Amino acid sequence: MAALTRVRMSIVAGVDFGTLSVRVSICDSERGKLGTGTAFYPLHRKREDPDHASQSHTDHMSALVQAMGAAVSAAGIDGKSIASIAIDTTGSSVIPVGENFDPLDEYYLWCDHRSWREAELITRTARETKLPAIDWCGGMYSSEWGFSKLLHWLRHNPAKLSQFVTAFEHCDMVAAILCGIQDPQQVSRSICAMGHKWMWNAELGGLPAQEFLTRVDPLLNGIRDKIAGRFATSDVIAGGLCAEWSKRLGLRPGIPIPVGALDAHWDAVGSGVRLGDVVNVIGTSTCIIGISESSTLVPGVCGVVPGSVNPSYTGIEAGLSAVGDIFEAIAQRASTTVAQLAAELENYKPGQSGLMRLVWDNGDRTVLVNPNLGGVTLGWNLVHTAADELFAAIEGTAFHTRIILERMQKHGSEVNRVINGGGIPRKNPVLNQVYANVLNKPILVPRGDVTGLGSAIFAFVAAGTFRNVEGAQRAMCLDYQVFEPESSSRVIYEEMFEHFQRLYFAFGQENGGPIELGPTLPMLRRLAASARN
Numbered sequence: 001m002a003a004l005t006r007v008r009m010s011i012v013a014g015v016d017f018g019t020l021s022v023r024v025s026i027c028d029s030e031r032g033k034l035g036t037g038t039a040f041y042p043l044h045r046k047r048e049d050p051d052h053a054s055q056s057h058t059d060h061m062s063a064l065v066q067a068m069g070a071a072v073s074a075a076g077i078d079g080k081s082i083a084s085i086a087i088d089t090t091g092s093s094v095i096p097v098g099e100n101f102d103p104l105d106e107y108y109l110w111c112d113h114r115s116w117r118e119a120e121l122i123t124r125t126a127r128e129t130k131l132p133a134i135d136w137c138g139g140m141y142s143s144e145w146g147f148s149k150l151l152h153w154l155r156h157n158p159a160k161l162s163q164f165v166t167a168f169e170h171c172d173m174v175a176a177i178l179c180g181i182q183d184p185q186q187v188s189r190s191i192c193a194m195g196h197k198w199m200w201n202a203e204l205g206g207l208p209a210q211e212f213l214t215r216v217d218p219l220l221n222g223i224r225d226k227i228a229g230r231f232a233t234s235d236v237i238a239g240g241l242c243a244e245w246s247k248r249l250g251l252r253p254g255i256p257i258p259v260g261a262l263d264a265h266w267d268a269v270g271s272g273v274r275l276g277d278v279v280n281v282i283g284t285s286t287c288i289i290g291i292s293e294s295s296t297l298v299p300g301v302c303g304v305v306p307g308s309v310n311p312s313y314t315g316i317e318a319g320l321s322a323v324g325d326i327f328e329a330i331a332q333r334a335s336t337t338v339a340q341l342a343a344e345l346e347n348y349k350p351g352q353s354g355l356m357r358l359v360w361d362n363g364d365r366t367v368l369v370n371p372n373l374g375g376v377t378l379g380w381n382l383v384h385t386a387a388d389e390l391f392a393a394i395e396g397t398a399f400h401t402r403i404i405l406e407r408m409q410k411h412g413s414e415v416n417r418v419i420n421g422g423g424i425p426r427k428n429p430v431l432n433q434v435y436a437n438v439l440n441k442p443i444l445v446p447r448g449d450v451t452g453l454g455s456a457i458f459a460f461v462a463a464g465t466f467r468n469v470e471g472a473q474r475a476m477c478l479d480y481q482v483f484e485p486e487s488s489s490r491v492i493y494e495e496m497f498e499h500f501q502r503l504y505f506a507f508g509q510e511n512g513g514p515i516e517l518g519p520t521l522p523m524l525r526r527l528a529a530s531a532r533n
Contacts, residue, residue: 009028009029009030009031010028010029010083010460010463010465011026011027011028011029011034011075011077011081011082011083012026012027012029012082012083012084012085012086012456012459012460012462012463012465013025013026013027013068013071013082013084013085013086013251013455013456013459014027014085014086014452014453014454014455014456014457014458014459015064015067015068015085015086015087015088015174015452015455016088016089016263016266016267016451016452016454016455017060017064017087017088017089017090017170017171017174017263018090018263018283018451019043019090019109019110019111019283019284020040020041020043021038021039021040021041021063021067022038022039022041022060022063022064022067023036023037023038023067023451023452024036024037024038024064024067024068024070024071024452025071025451025452025453025455025456026071026072026074026075026077026082027453027456027459027460027476029460029465029466029475029476032476033453033456034074034075034076034077035071035072035073035074035075035076035077036070036071036074036449036452037066037067037068037069037070037071037072037073037074038067038070039062039063039064039066039067039070040063041055041056041059041060041062041063042055042056042059043055043109044056044106049114051112051113051114051116051143052112052114053108053109053110053111053112053113054105054106054107054108054109054112055093055106055107055109056106056107057095057103057106057107057173058103060107060170060174061174061177064174064249065248065249068249068250068251069250072250079249079250079251079252080250080251080252082251082252082255083255083459083463083465084255084256084257084258084459084460084462084463085178085241085249085251085255085257085459086234086257086258086260086455086456086458086459086462087171087174087175087178087257087260087455088171088260088261088262088263088265088266088267088454088455089169089170089171089174089260089262089263090109090110090170090262090263091110091169091170091171091193091196091197091262091263092108092110092144092145092146092149092169092193092196092197092198093107093108093109093110093169093170094107094108094146094149094150094153094167094168094169094170095107095108095167095168095170095173096150096153096157096160096164096166096167097164097165097166097167097168097173098160098163098164098165099163099165100182101165101168101173101176101177101182104157104160104163104164105153105157105160107170108149108152108153110144111144111284111285111321111362112143112144112149113143113144113362113363113371114143114149114152115143115148115149115151115152116143116148116371116372117152118143118147118148118149118151118152118155118217119140119141119142119143119145119148119371121151121216121217122141122147122148122151122216123140123141125212125215125216126141126212129212129215131199131208131212132201132204133199133201133204133208134199135297136199136201136204136297136303136304136305137196137199137301137302137303137304138298138299138300138301138302138303138366138367138369139299139300139369140300140369141199141369142302142365142369142371143371144197144321144365144371145196145197145198146167146169146193146194146197146198147198147199147213147216147220150167150220150223151216151217151219151220153167154217154219154220155217155219161219164226165184165226166184166226166227166228167226167227168187168189169189169190169193169194169197169198171190171192171193171260171261171262172187172188172189172190172193172229172259172260174260175187175188175238175239175257175259175260176188176238176239177245178239178241178242178245178257179238179239179240179241179242179257180239180242180243180244180245181239184226184228184229185228185229186229186230187228187229187230187238188229188230188231188232188236188238188239188259189227189229189230189231189232189259190231190232190234190259190260190261190262191231191232191233191259191305191306191307191308192233192234192260192261192262192265192305192307192308192309192315193260193261193262194207194231195303195305195306195307195308195315196262196302196303196305196308196315196317197262197302197303198227200231201305202231202306206231207224207227208224209224210222210223210224210225232259233259233307233308233311234258234259234260234261234266234311234458235258235311235458235461235462235468235469236258236259237256237257237258237259237462238257238258238259238260239256239257240253240254240255240256240257241253241254241255241257255463256462256463257462258458258459258461258462261308261309261458262287263281264281264287264289264317264319265287265289265308265309265315265317265454266454266455266457266458267279267281267287267289267421267422267450267451267454268281268287268289268291268309268419268421268454269309269310269453269454269457269458269469269473270421270450270451270452270453270454270455270456270457270476270477271419271421271446271450271454271477272419272446272473272477272478272480273289273290273291273309273310273419274291274470274473275291275292275293275313275414276414276415276416276417277290277291277415277416277417277418277419278290278405278408278415278417278418278419279418279419279420279421280401280418280419280420280421280422280425280435281421281422282323282324282420282421282422282423282424282425282431283323283324283422283423283424284322284323284324284325285319285320285321285322285323285324285325285362285365286319286320286323286397286401286422287317287318287319288317288318288319288320288366288401288404288405289309289315289316289317290315290316290408290413290415291309291310291313291314291315291316292313292314292316292412292413292414293313293314294314294412295314296411296412296413297411298316298318298407298408298411298412298413299367299407299411300318300366300367300368300369300407301316301317301318301366301367301404301407301408302317302318302319302365302366303315303316303317304316305317310469310470311469312468312469312470316408316413318365318366318367318404318407318408319365319366319404320359320364320365320366320397320400320401321360321362321363321364321365321371322359322361322362322363323359323397323424324338324423324424325361325362326359326361326362326375326393326397327341327390327393327394327424329361330386330389330390330393331386331390333386334385334386336386338390339427341386341387341390342390342427342428342430344385344387345387345390345391345394345430346430348391348430348531349489349531350395350434350437350489350492350493350496350527350531351395351492351493351496351524351527351528351530351531352391352527352528352531352532353379353384353388353389353391353392353395353528354379354381354384354388354524354525354527354528355377355378355379355380355384355388355389355391355392355524356377356378356379356392356395356396356496356499356500356503356520356524357375357376357377357378357389357392357393357395357396358373358375358376358377358396358400358500358503358504358507358508359375359393359396359397359400360373360374360375360376360508361374361375364508366404366407367403367404367407368505368508368509370508373507373508376503376507377389377392378503378520378521378524379521379524379525379528391430394428394430394431394434395434395438395493395496396500398431398434398435398437398438398439399438399496399497399500399501399504400504401435401438401439402438402439402497403501403504405418405439415441417441417442417444418435418439418441418442418443418444419443419444419445419446419480420432420435420443420444420445421446421450422451423449423451425443425445426445426446426448426449429483432445432483433483433486435483436483436484436485436486437485437486437489437490437493438493438497439485440485440490441485442482442483442484442485443482443483444480444481444482445480445481445482445483446477446478446479446480447478447479447480447481448478450477450478453476453477456476457469457472457473457476460472460476492527495523495527496523496527499519499520499523502515503515503517503520
């Protein structure tokens, strides 16, 4: 690492690869964010296969060049003054590569669910063999995670198997390319990505044993050695920017690039996460991120991984498979926009819509870990509007979030503050107030855009500008707008949550068992009538 003392006016670049675009943020250690640049890339879906979601590595890297140029221009600086660059990406977004890290296919994006059968097989085999690692990722393996995606690719590309060298998480692939690394053994693999998505666990010897992987499918024979490299936290340097990419990006060659991570985890850092906090990174989906001083198993979450968020603590991840995507789908079906519908919600009261919505439109990430579920809406009448459905969907995502937070608290994770990060909370005060009322906790919303700020914080640490993550957070993170719970609304939401929770586990589990559905619809009608009056 570079010197650990603070350096005057250090400038760094934080890179955030999202689902549809890459954002580069140029930040100064004393003046804050100087400028940003954004470039877009297509998401490839197939009407005949709704589980398909892929992207091109070439598109990603071309967009990075474009966004970097735009950010440097907006900041009004010389790119050669940038002292470090750090990268976060979506995950698990997996790419198989051949020699020289040439892509053999597109990225299986995080929201690609083609591998749900492989995920079920991994879960079943892990339970049969009592694999300890499965307990550390909530007891079930997901189609959104690495091994299931890789196995799906191996099964469906027999002609390319002889060319296969290894597979990478997006954040590790980008860092390796920028550093000019072509030997898999020399690649730094993110503990954040590999711990939460690939069952990597230092105390259990790293990745699951080859014997287990071969038992899952003989196509995985030898894969443990191929998924090689140095597994490290993000306070470790992955390498220096190589000459080729320094020229393309207009930056100085040799500047340090730390080991990357997943976007939501660094968004939590940029949102100011500290012990006792949970950050809801609300975008197309929601990632729920917390940190803890101890490693405590939490059934149904997406991993409990030491060093994954802040290298000094244990990271905990959970989430919803769709949030913004659901809002957008509601608006599209009504031939309008989310912004137009949201403007109609300012005076809505709890339960006013008369609807209750289970937000499984893209499956359940936590705590049921079931991609095969679908959205459920109860209480329709002949005059319901798209705005009614949007409000019910906001309430539904809040109820689902409460189920997750209560699961975390039950298993020893402290939740004192809830920070709503991501782009949606900054545009939707109604959502923040609903969350405060449903969760019965103050909701803190950063006063400004924190996208890429987590990356910048790790870039500052890599450059030696700040001693550690906490020091960089104190200097760089923003103040909050606070939404307090409303006592009158909480009473109504307590009653609604009781019904939601029963429906969630009854509809969401094969052995959910019979429940009394009769009281739910009258309850919804009664609350809607009361709100109207």
